[in-house]
Amino acid sequence: MSDLMGFKNAIFLVVAYGVFWAGTFIYVLTMSQRQRNLEKDLEALESLVQKEK
Amino acid sequence: MKQAKGRTGTVLAVASIVLVIISLGLVFLWAPTELTMKEVQRIFYFHVAVDWVGFLAFFVTLVASVMYLRTHDRKWDIVGMSSVELGALFLTMGAMTGSLWARPVWNTWWTWDARLTTVAITWLVYLAYLMLRGAMDDPQRRARFSAVYGIVSFVTVPLTFASVFFLRTIHPALFAASSAAQGKMQFETGLGSAKMGMTLTFCVVAFTVVYVTLLRQRIRLEHTADRVARLQQELVA
Numbered sequence: 502m503s504d505l506m507g508f509k510n511a512i513f514l515v516v517a518y519g520v521f522w523a524g525t526f527i528y529v530l531t532m533s534q535r536q537r538n539l540e541k542d543l544e545a546l547e548s549l550v551q552k553e554k
Numbered sequence: 555m556k557q558a559k560g561r562t563g564t565v566l567a568v569a570s571i572v573l574v575i576i577s578l579g580l581v582f583l584w585a586p587t588e589l590t591m592k593e594v595q596r597i598f599y600f601h602v603a604v605d606w607v608g609f610l611a612f613f614v615t616l617v618a619s620v621m622y623l624r625t626h627d628r629k630w631d632i633v634g635m636s637s638v639e640l641g642a643l644f645l646t647m648g649a650m651t652g653s654l655w656a657r658p659v660w661n662t663w664w665t666w667d668a669r670l671t672t673v674a675i676t677w678l679v680y681l682a683y684l685m686l687r688g689a690m691d692d693p694q695r696r697a698r699f700s701a702v703y704g705i706v707s708f709v710t711v712p713l714t715f716a717s718v719f720f721l722r723t724i725h726p727a728l729f730a731a732s733s734a735a736q737g738k739m740q741f742e743t744g745l746g747s748a749k750m751g752m753t754l755t756f757c758v759v760a761f762t763v764v765y766v767t768l769l770r771q772r773i774r775l776e777h778t779a780d781r782v783a784r785l786q787q788e789l790v791a
Contacts, residue, residue, distance in 0.1 A: 510593060510658045513657060513658050514593055514597055516654055517650075520647055520651055521600050524650075525647075525764070528768070529768070532775055536771075536775050536778065539778040539779055539782055540778065543778060543782050543785070549785075553789070
């Protein structure tokens, strides 16, 4: 019985650490994607500004 | 200068990854098993660390808000907003990990006791900060409003800390000797308890480095967005 309880509780432990990793990973991925998109826009705008000059 | 900044970012990122991996090793291989809660108690190390980072982030917002009102420099508005975003993220993870710990230990996912209620209030207050920012178009007005809000909303943080010491709560009071805090963990004596303390301290330090790394990246993202907006305005003009 205590082995079963131990196993069930271990699931909570695994999910809790999973929450941390998933949360951090998703946030980092989102930020990287936004940074890449912004840098692409920046490059395009800078070349447009150069052309105007 | 740019190269030095890039190197700092890389060093911080590598340090964050290494420190978190070491934390995992300490949590699962070195820290002893708690007497009553057994293995599920190991959630505590990351739970406390992410909550600590959440509150630290809100303190950084407080400082940045004060600095913005003094200088009206956009960089402080960026720091404040970025820190709130991270604080909200970490507090969310803290609440979720706490809930996963509570279920096997208290037989409930959530209870409206003093500590959990004050944490929920803090979380909602700072979520409102982000939502209200999104609703304001004028950048100066948005920055001024955010700075004032960032200062006033910090009152929820010491309230959350104090709730465990002054109110009846089933949430463990890590540093309290008071019997008002029920559900205290059964620390082993001597070396076992010292190992738990050292593991917790290491996790807190590791997560602080993670926070600094993510904050730098978030600030960089916002500065890039500002440059894009400036160039767009230049082209339109």
